[in-house]
Amino acid sequence: xxxxxxxxxxxxxxxxxxxxxxxxxxxxxxxxxxxxxxxxxxxxxxxxxxxxxxxxxxxxxxxxxxxxxxxxxxxxxxxxxxxxxxxxxxxxxxxxxxxxxxxxxxxxxxxxxxxxxxxxxxxxxxxxxxxxxxxxxxxxxxxxxxxxxxxxxxxxxxxxxxxxxxxxxxxxxxxxxxxxxxxxxxxxxxxxxxxxxxxxxxxxxxxxxxxxxxxxxxxxxxxxxxxxxxxxxxxxxxxxxxxxxxxxxxxxxxxxxxxxxxxxxxxxxxxxxxxxxxxxxxxxxxxxxxxxxxxxxxxxxxxxxxxxxxxxxxxxxxxxxxxxxxxxxxxxxxxxxxxxxxxx
Amino acid sequence: xxxxxxxxxxxxxxxxxxxxxxxxxxxxxxxxxxxxxxxxxxxxxxxxxxxxxxxxxxxxxxxxxxxxxxxxxxxxxxxxxxxxxxxxxxxxxxxxxxxxxxxxxxxxxxxxxxxxxxxxxxxxxxxxxxxxxxxxxxxxxxxxxxxxxxxxxxxxxxxxxxxxxxxxxxxxxxxxxxxxxxxxxxxxxxxxxxxxxxxxxxxxxxxxxxxxxxxxxxxxxxxxxxxxxxxxxxxxxxxxxxxxxxxxxxxxxxxxxxxxxxxxxxxxxxxxxxxxxxxxxxxxxxxxxxxxxxxxxxxxxxxxxxxxxxxxxxxxxxxxxxxxxxxxxxxxxxxxxxxxxxxx
Numbered sequence: 095x096x097x098x099x100x101x102x103x104x105x106x107x108x109x110x111x112x113x114x115x116x117x118x119x120x121x122x123x124x125x126x127x128x129x130x131x132x133x134x135x136x137x138x139x140x141x142x143x144x145x146x147x148x149x150x151x152x153x154x155x156x157x158x159x160x161x162x163x164x165x166x167x168x169x170x171x172x173x174x175x176x177x178x179x180x181x182x183x184x185x186x187x188x189x190x191x192x193x194x195x196x197x198x199x200x201x202x203x204x205x206x207x208x209x210x211x212x213x214x215x216x217x218x219x220x221x222x223x224x225x226x227x228x229x230x231x232x233x234x235x236x237x238x239x240x241x242x243x244x245x246x247x248x249x250x251x252x253x254x255x256x257x258x259x260x261x262x263x264x265x266x267x268x269x270x271x272x273x274x275x276x277x278x279x280x281x282x283x284x285x286x287x288x289x290x291x292x293x294x295x296x297x298x299x300x301x302x303x304x305x306x307x308x309x310x311x312x313x314x315x316x317x318x319x320x321x322x323x324x325x326x327x328x329x330x331x332x333x334x335x336x337x338x339x340x341x342x343x344x345x346x347x348x349x350x351x352x353x354x355x356x357x358x359x360x361x362x363x364x365x366x367x368x369x370x371x372x373x374x375x376x377x378x379x380x381x382x383x384x385x386x387x388x389x390x391x392x393x394x395x396x397x398x399x400x401x402x403x404x405x406x407x408x409x410x411x412x413x414x415x416x417x418x419x420x421x422x423x424x425x426x427x428x429x430x431x432x433x434x435x436x437x438x
Numbered sequence: 439x440x441x442x443x444x445x446x447x448x449x450x451x452x453x454x455x456x457x458x459x460x461x462x463x464x465x466x467x468x469x470x471x472x473x474x475x476x477x478x479x480x481x482x483x484x485x486x487x488x489x490x491x492x493x494x495x496x497x498x499x500x501x502x503x504x505x506x507x508x509x510x511x512x513x514x515x516x517x518x519x520x521x522x523x524x525x526x527x528x529x530x531x532x533x534x535x536x537x538x539x540x541x542x543x544x545x546x547x548x549x550x551x552x553x554x555x556x557x558x559x560x561x562x563x564x565x566x567x568x569x570x571x572x573x574x575x576x577x578x579x580x581x582x583x584x585x586x587x588x589x590x591x592x593x594x595x596x597x598x599x600x601x602x603x604x605x606x607x608x609x610x611x612x613x614x615x616x617x618x619x620x621x622x623x624x625x626x627x628x629x630x631x632x633x634x635x636x637x638x639x640x641x642x643x644x645x646x647x648x649x650x651x652x653x654x655x656x657x658x659x660x661x662x663x664x665x666x667x668x669x670x671x672x673x674x675x676x677x678x679x680x681x682x683x684x685x686x687x688x689x690x691x692x693x694x695x696x697x698x699x700x701x702x703x704x705x706x707x708x709x710x711x712x713x714x715x716x717x718x719x720x721x722x723x724x725x726x727x728x729x730x731x732x733x734x735x736x737x738x739x740x741x742x743x744x745x746x747x748x749x750x751x752x753x754x755x756x757x758x759x760x761x762x763x764x765x766x767x768x769x770x771x772x773x774x775x776x777x778x779x780x781x782x
């Protein structure tokens with residue numbers, strides 16, 4: 095295929111500098127804050143009259159993803175999204191992305207192109223400029239080290255620490271799907287290992303699998319809250335499960351919380367998958383993580399502005415007394431525990 | 439030892455959130471731009487009236503460092519320095535640092551504390567706020583993914599692309615020492631592997647070994663240039679060797695360069711070590727890398743301002759004709775090639 099001969103197929107033909115140049119060619123800058131992107135010692139940004147936000151989240155092979163079932167393009171997309179999500183969780187907008195990438199020699203140029211195609215797609219969709227990074231070799235495995243930058247108008251920034259007694263606890267979208275997607279992918283992979291002729295039929299699980307492999311970040315919710323003139327009192331994104339995130343807000347706000355099992359939004363596909371695995375869908379929502387929905391608190395007077403919006407669900411409220419509790423459908427009161435990542 | 443019982447010794451006792459909290463306790467913020475550091479989804483910065491700079495450089499075990507001879511505290515220090523250096527290379531000042539850290543279970547809490555002690559020491563000395571990061575597990579090895587942020591007054595930013603015909607090429611400090619330090623550490627490690635009773639005597643090599651294990655970044659040079667009212671026309675830091683960096687400047691400035699072998703500043707300790715290894719000290723300077731000195735170009739009219747300064751050496755000049763050349767002591771003209779990292 096003559097077309098394929100037009101570009102080098104080996105990373106070693108390009109070298110480090112050539113590789114970065116190759117992967118970042120034709121990048122157009124979308125944000126006026128971005129003065130200079132890829133190609134110098136540092137990117138240059140101009141954030142006059144706004145606060146800038148910056149966050150980094152590592153993705154390690156074998157810990158955060160398994161390439162046996164995670165397509166590289168989706169993985170690149172997810173690595174970007176996970177970092178954008180932290181910026182939205184501050185009530186700001188992601189504007190720039192840097193990507194540190196370490197790859198072992200088992201990856202060829204096409205693999206890295208796939209990964210970058212996903213990163214670039216996420217940047218395109220979310221209006222983010224890819225402004226730099228570092229590409230290097232690794233002794234084993236694939237490491238993604240993205241850093242997202244964003245901005246927020248002064249006075250609009252929202253921390254985890256601002257929740258007040260009586261505030262309503264709100265969550266976007268639905269929870270637990272990404273975790274069920276992971277369980278399904280793992281199950282199918284085990285079946286494949288036992289019988290390499292096993293043909294997985296993932297079609298009944300499209301929704302939960304996609305939530306795991308190619309999640310979205312809730313930029314739309316940050317916009318919606320601006321339009322509705324609602325400023326959350328505290329906000330966080332759900333990366334480690336609802337329990338863990340509620341505990342972050344109550345700890346940093348020095349308050350407590352009560353949430354209701356029957357209010358937690360869970361998709362029908364998540365319920366079906368949970369039934370198959372004989373686990374409670376509430377457990378998936380509380381402890382599963384990787385939903386990248388937004389969890390936030392609002393003043394009661396703002397309730398009328400958000401009620402009826404299908405993207406937002408009130409699941410409980412903030413209390414003066416410390417401790418975070420789940421009121422079950424059987425009217426039991428259970429103390430929430432962080433079940434997120436808890437051991438190296 | 440009762441004192442040691444006061445803090446947990448196992449990472450698993452702390453969990454991810456506890457670990458970050460533990461490692462970043464008692465951090466005081468030094469820069470007025472830093473509104474919020476560690477502890478939320480993103481750090482918050484206020485860069486009014488200045489340009490912000492951001493850069494990331496990964497350090498992978500087995501590729502960028504070898505723990506057989508690299509003390510963890512020095513490694514943490516170096517990881518920070520390497521990233522600060524990119525900010526100084528823009529003629530700006532490093533202000534904030536985020537550190538992504540992935541560790542396998544062969545590392546205990548004390549090891550990570552050592553690493554962080556080095557990171558914190560570098561931040562202390564360079565006046566940088568440690569504002570966040572991510573700590574996670576890894577299947578194997580240690581990965582450091584720092585991101586440095588900085589700022590520069592508008593109009594003072596310096597790119598790689600601004601060199602003009604006739605500009606003088608200047609380098610800070612001396613070159614090649616870090617590479618010779620690496621060769622010595624490798625040699626002693628090989629001797630130790632053959633005979634575990636081998637007692638390395640590194641004292642004759644203190645300078646070159648320290649340049650490898652615990653380099654410094656040239657914040658002082660950026661300050662000096664401000665004081666002297668010299669704005670470089672182009673600047674880069676020397677991480678991959680003088681050759682590679684000269685080629686970056688000439689390529690991005692669309693110019694050529696001539697440098698002179700007898701002008702390249704090399705420490706006597708570097709010369710001695712190179713003699714022991716029977717290699718040319720010029721090769722170490724051109725291709726060795728990791729010196730983290732600044733390489734920059736200035737207008738000829740600024741020469742009087744910098745001449746006689748022991749920290750700065752003029753090594754050549756920029757030409758209109760493309761290509762970068764070394765004039766040897768034998769008056770040969772050799773074409774410079776990038777010998778930096780060139781294959782994965």
